[in-house]
Amino acid sequence: MTLPAPKLDDLTWADLMAATTRRIPAESDGTWTLHAPADPGVTLLELFAYLLEQRLYWLDQAPDELVVAILKLLGLEPPRPARAAATVLALSTGGETPTVVPAGTVLARDPAAAIRFTLDDEVTAFPVDGDAHVVTDRDRTADLLARRGVPLLASDGSAASARFTLPLTGAHSTSGWLSVLFELDSPLPPSWAPPPLPVVRPPAELTWSWFRPSGDASGGFAQVEDGTGGLRRSGVVRLRPPPEWSTMDNGLLVATPAATYPAPPRLLRLAVNVSGARHAERRTVTGLGEQTDRWLKLPGQRLVLPDAADRLLTAVLHLAGEEWEPAADFAFGSGRDRIFLLDRHDGALVFGDGLTGRIPRPGGTVEVGYTIGGGRDGNGGLTDNWLPVDLAAPVRAANPVKADGGADPETVAQARDRAAGALGEVTRAVTAADFVTLATTTPGVQVGRAHAAVGEHPGFPCARVPGAVTVHIVPSVPAGTVPAPEPDPGMLCAVEERLAAARLLTAEVFVRPPVYRDVRLRVDLSGTPADRAEVSTVVSAALRHHLDPLTGGDEGTGWPFGGALRPSALLRAAQQALGDLAAVTAVAIGIDGADPAETCDDVPLRAGDLPVVREVRTHVVPVVEPGEGLL
Known part of the structure; x- marks a missing residue:
């Protein structure tokens, strides 16, 4: 139960005067007889009661210094200072040769304005012309220009690659950096956004190399700084070319021997000559x-x-x-x-x-x-008129992404309210719900769901082991992209490290991917639908959505771990999707590769298992009129 807040200021001036005047006869042995306000002694008592009431009021007022000290004793942050907004600046040069812009260069939309941004890294601004091109299984440049999202690499663990042609012109060599912005459709904050996220192992091992589009030269880069964390989030990739490289070698290849992504990363924008910049x-x-x-x-x-x-x-x-x-x-x-x-x-x-x-x-x-x-003044939209303040170079810049993250200084009252909410956050893994909460809120990765199996030990699958907890996690992926999302190795390591730091001393924690059970369904329909292909598509989409590990179930939060497959529930979901197109007469279920079999009983799953629909077949049964076939 929650303890009520103590109240120290519980005496009023009237209460103090009443208590004092009652003691006058005893304390004065009856010699003080006039207790009216006209008596000078009573006037002094009223004055002292007034001063004491003020002191009692101060007891309930905590000064700012005390609040800050208590926050420190609780291990919480004191009032946060102002925070600088961040964005990405893409530089362009008016000359015909590359221009090196050093780190720390200040740019502003108006040299006399107070809103100025400083480059995080050195940028070699190459002459550019046109747009970047991207090729995966085919040329996807049109999708990139329309921001429809280009899937770059697979998520099935196989080898994969993507090729880009950067819009560099001329034949210039450089000893500087080639910087490329990869804006991805990812829920994680970008690499330039404050505050920085913890470093997480990349979801796949990537190799960056260059090639000449004509095909007569290729090679690797001398140094690579991947701000995307292996294409896990938006960021800037900085590449230091070798001495033999020139801007004629404007092809960029990213490849992996095993694409272990939960879902293919989707590219929204590609830009060159870029660097993170901050309003500082x-x-x-x-x-x-x-x-x-x-x-x-x-x-x-x-x-x-x-x-x-x-x-x-x-x-x-x-x-x-x-x-x-x-x-x-x-x-x-x-x-x-x-x-x-x-x-x-x-x-x-x-x-x-x-x-x-x-x-x-x-x-x-x-x-x-x-x-x-710093402050909220640095937050803003997209502009293309950024100019260097103290650098005499023929360059200008545009910010392809909005400046965001700037915040004003936090007041003591705001810090106290934040601390009140922080005290209710889960920081220790004691119950099964604590393990789930900590797993789904792991910073640096996007975990959609988690299930804590208490007593489950990977080394003893047939026994319940006291003190062992196995947490199965499902990564968050865009709806409809992957039917059975698997966490990447970096996500598993990040969640396991967090749970290992929060567990009790006697607990043993394991983090594993979910166990998917292949499900095959057959849906029997009665009637004569006008478009059988449409009916089959509607039924298949409805059942796949109903059994989806992230958006399925009756509440739309994902099919429950270990939830049994009920034919009646599947029949209802299919009928609601079909409406008047046809009538669903039966749903047959087959699991683990077995042929669908019609049954009235629930098909159980093991605790922690999730279904994944591999096949949905529809079978139209002609309508039988009453009495038909009788002599």
């Missing part, structure tokens, strides 16, 4: 002696930074050869700690009082490295 600008300032020389050895000193009001994100101070670092608050600081607070509103560094946080001494050299930006 790094600056360094020295010579703030006009402020530090006026400091006294008193608490609460401030150092105001230029052009940082309402934009200050982080800072590091070097004062008289000593390094000072930012802190969330002074609650756990000592008088010797060289720490300061960030005042984003004023763009200033705030120092301690000598007890919690050291008081800085005036004099000495001052150097501050700080970052400005």
Whole structure:
């Protein structure tokens, strides 16, 4: 049960006066006889009662410093600072030769504007002309340009490859990077989005290589930085070509010996000359002696930074050869700690009082490295007029994806509300429901469903092992793409690592893919449907959807693990889909390769098993009129 919140402010001024006046006769031995408000003694009692009531009110008011300290004691984040929005900038050059744009270059839509984005990586901007082409089993460029989603690699464990032709022109070589944006249809946040996701093993082992479209040259790259995590999510792939490469070798090949994806990754956009960019600008300032020389050895000193009001994100101070670092608050600081607070509103560094946080001494050299930006102002749409602020180069940029993720600083009240919700989150795996919750919320992978089989041990399939828990997971895939989705090896490892860290000391945890049971169905229909092909298609789609591991079942959340196959439920699902097209008379079920057999009994499945429909056949039975065939 939930304990009620304690209330310390439970006395009013009237209660205090009533309790005090009742004690006057006894405490004064009857000598104090006038208890009316006109008596000066009563006036003093009223004043003291008023002051005491204020003190009692303060007991129920927790100051911000106390809230932040309690959050730290609970192991929760203090109020979060402002967060910078992120996007991807695709650079184009106006010259005929490649232009190298270094990391840290600041770009803005208007050089005088406050919204500026900084490149994360160095970009070699090659001259381009036209659009990229993609070939899988056939030329899928038209689908790519229409953003219909191009399936790149298979998901059946076989060898697979995809070929791209980048829109590079000329015959230029480079020692820099070739950077390519792969925007995928994935529910996971992209690689450039804050905050970063944990590193997860790729779903398949990929090999990146280049080729000349004419076919007379090919080879591998000297270095590969795959921001997509093996095409698990959207990201930037950076490739360092070998010395013999030139822009004539604009073919790109990605291949894998075993495509173990839960579903084929779907490509929505391909762009070159790209880098992640953030709404943050790094600056360094020295010579703030006009402020530090006026400091006294008193608490609460401030150092105001230029052009940082309402934009200050982080800072590091070097004062008289000593390094000072930012802190969330002074609650756990000592008088010797060289720490300061960030005042984003004023763009200033705030120092301690000598007890919690050291008081800085005036004099000495001052150097501050700080970052400005962040906040919701950085979020925005698609534009193509980004220009370098301090770089004299013939380049401009466009952001093919929206800038997102920027957030204003969190207030103490917002942090307290967030902490209240965080205290209810599952962090330890004790019950079967805890294992399911932790598995389906594993960061970095997309788990659709999970089933915790308590007592199931892979080494002892016929016995119940105390302390063993086997969790079967089903990956989340787009509806209708894969009938029996299997988790990739990286997903299995990520979920197992999370559950192993959250389990009880005496528990043994295993993570396995689901066990699918092949199901064959035969549906008997009566009547004379006008279009038998349409009837067969409708019945097959309805039954496949009803038994789907992710969207099936009566509630549409996936067929229950180990749920028995009921002929009556399958008949109802088929009839609801058909409507007046035909009447369903019977449904026959065959499992594990057996021929469908008509039965009135449920077909059981083992605990943790899921059905997968391999075949649905329809059989039309002529309508028999009443009395037909009787003499």
